[in-house]
């Protein structure tokens with residue numbers, strides 16, 4: 001804590017992993033030898049840099065850029081870039097730390113990394129976003145490469161930003177390294193089904209959890225938070241599987257649409273017009289916007305937090321449980337506070353931490369890298385079939401690890417143990433580095 005002063009989200013993520021590993025270390029005390037635990041919480045490299053850029057009025061702004069190259073035991077560093085005003089070292093390190101174990105769970109040979117900036121793309125023109133991305137990549141390009149470190153999108157970074165970042169990387173290096181970034185538009189190296197993968201994967205994971213109880217998502221009422229990439233495609237897959245998603249949100253409020261979310265309208269507003277959820281209620285009769293309330297007060301069978309870290313606290317969890325929620329699967333990274341996780345686990349409901357349930361995005365990014373290396377392209381159906389298989393394997397590995405370490409049904413222990421043992425074994429084999 002002294003070494004990472006003030007980085008509360010990083011402390012939270014580390015504590016959650018290390019505390020849950022007690023039964024693993026009890027069985028395999030050698031995992032604590034040679035300062036392995038101390039090494040695993042220390043990034044291999046942390047890069048912080050100045051990002052100056054000029055707005056449309058000619059004024060110069062300075063943001064801060066980050067890339068944490070956390071752990072390369074299993075492969076090149078892999079993890080998204082987040083552009084949001086809340087970004088600082090503690091956010092990037094918590095995300096990078098989680099990414100190590102998530103990537104291990106995918107079994108795709110990728111290490112853990114993360115990056116981003118406190119730049120806020122909201123309200124910026126395309127030209128401003130482009131100049132920012134070019135400046136950001138001018139520094140980042142020294143540190144990344146298709147076999148070194150492969151960034152992708154996250155909050156505030158979608159196809160547009162990936163395009164500008166790639167254009168600058170290509171210009172600086174004079175190399176068409178398609179595999180240096182993932183989440184690319186399909187026309188120049190992106191993978192079909194990457195856009196859908198995180199949301200789809202989260203829902204598939206929830207479906208697998210329900211299957212362990214002989215149940216399914218069909219007919220279930222679901223609350224989804226957020227209205228970005230993860231939320232939109234979680235809603236899409238829920239609808240395909242016969243569930244009833246009834247909410248979505250952004251930082252200005254949430255929408256309840258009990259008549260069934262009009263997904264085409266939501267995509268038009270969020271993906272094409274870059275609008276707000278308030279625009280939806282103006283165009284969809286029967287939907288209501290709540291600006292002064294709590295999305296988790298809406299009674300549902302299943303809750304999928306898909307917006308941001310610590311959006312669901314102990315109070316929210318108590319309300320969800322009182323209203324009869326049976327499944328919580330995280331689409332976002334660390335959306336539930338420790339108090340919320342404790343409440344879900346004490347109540348014995350099905351609860352999946354993001355590092356397991358939202359791993360479909362990075363898994364499909366690894367499939368994008370494979371297609372880039374082989375200079376080939378798989379059909380949507382082929383990628384989705386692989387994603388479905390990967391999510392089923394992650395689910396089953398979590399279940400098996402939880403049983404091995406004596407806590408059947410504990411997906412937190414299962415995910416942490418299954419991810420950690422893979423990384424720890426590789427680190428031991430690589431020696432003290």
Ligand code: NDP
Pocket residue numbers: 084086153154155156157198226227228229230231249250251252306307308309331332333358359361362
């Ligand atoms: P987007 O930028 O597409 O969407 C983010 C959504 O969350 C927006 O609706 C945004 O609302 C809302 N949001 C973000 N920050 C806050 C905040 N501080 N308070 C309230 N609402 C907020 O991001 P993604 O959908 O890609 O990411 C969502 C989550 O999923 C993140 O935790 C991310 O790390 C995680 N994730 C994403 C993956 C991916 O493939 N994209 C992969 C794995 C995890 P507003 O516009 O008002 O800010």
